[in-house]
Amino acid sequence: MATRGRPRTFDRTQALDRALMAFWRNGFEANSMNDLVEAMGINSPSIYAAFGSKEALFAEAVQHYETAYAHSLLRALNATVDAASGIEAMFNAAVELFTRSDTPGGCFMVSSVASNAPQSQEMAQTLLCLRQQRSQQISERLSGDIRNGRLRNDTPVQELSDLCAVLLQGLAQAARDGLEKERLTNLARHAGKLLSAWEIDRNIP
Secondary structure, eight states: OOOOOOOOOSOHHHHHHHHHHHHHHHOSTTOOHHHHHHHHTSOHHHHHHHHSSHHHHHHHHHHHHIIIIIHHHHHHHHSSSSHHHHHHHHHHHHHHHHTOTTSOSSOHHHHHHHTTOOOOHHHHHHHHHHHHHHHHHHHHHHHHHHHTTSBOTTOOHHHHHHHHHHHHHHHHHHHHTTOOHHHHHHHHHHHGGGGGGGBOOTTOO
């Protein structure tokens, strides 16, 4: 009588998180399957059975990063009373994320572009869309403040949103390069002031 195969005995989310850290630290190409086996603590047949391929594992790691780590930026952006304080809160959340002691530092999305992400057109498009998503999220926050009378109608929404997104990428690289957290926090404090020229003083009758 044939015996049934062993059930999977590893924690899939934990294994995925370990794969994310390996990709975050060394990039896609620099991580061999042997490296991933060591990082994840499971054998290669189990990796292929659970994730399909190295490319598919990387794709899941990207989504895991967005939901388990980077989503803190969006929460911070939308948790305040206005866009200016939301942007400052988002930058502060970014500093916290980019300087965490339990990660390789910086932003995984920025690092993945600089360290040889998979070259498939589908993955390149996914990474591009995710990078552009941050600008879109900021744009929606600014547009909401225009509708609510907190920002002037002539506020250059797209330009300011793109500027914030670019500054976040620069902040991530600075953190990865080892810039002190205090200096990064000082930069974040100025981020909310980017909107000052278009803010409406609601105390003026």
